[in-house]
Amino acid sequence: MENLNINDTSSGGRNHADSASLSPDEKLELCLIGTMLTDKSVRFKAMQECFASLWRPSQQVEIAAIAGNRFLFQFFHWWDMERIFQAGPWTFDNHMLVLKKLAIGDEPLAVKLDEVEMWV
Template identity: 35%
Template sequence: MEEELANLNLLDDEEEAFQEEIAVVDRNYQFCLVGRCLTDSVVHFPSLRNTIADLWHPIGGICITDLGGKRYLFQFFNDVDVQMVVAGTPWFFNNHLIILQRVRKGEHPLDLALTFTNFWVQVHELPSGLMTKAMAKRFGD
């Protein structure tokens, strides 16, 4: 059996089919997010992929690709799933913030800065005299 597997090859037409699928994925970022974990540590990609796929559980499925440089491409197959993930931010993996950004038409995933994300901060026991827009701006900055 090992000899049979060692001699296993793809036919030329099968190889071409795989190359065409890769080209389509490379050009179509319509329902894609690019992300990275905010950490200097090594991120175990298979764990990230399995955890995120189970956590988000998108209706149309998800394809998660390691782009290198601690960047990941999250490809969805409909806008509802993308909106659900974006609306649920912030997301974390192993207690590390995941910075996500939607890929716009004409953008390349490796060109995105991935330097900010939005999230809520709740402040307790703030004296009522300090509940102003200016104070909120200072907290936000």
């Protein structure tokens, strides 16, 4: 967990040594956008700690609350992002986390988050 870097805001506390080598497009391709399927507000700090202990990325991940129950998950290695995305679905506090990969040109607040792929 020593390489884990989780911040409350999208701009604070970035590790510039790791992210400086990535172009803006590369950073975007390493992002997941997500929301919790609940009308209640999410305990953000508790959610960060929960996913940090579950995910344990090899590089780092920054989680930012961007609006309501919508969150941006910035990874710094494609392997970490893909592993987390494929290993879902994830839940926190009995609420499903809907995740989607961001693509170049996607507006994080406009991305439709209404389906989750799962095995039954």
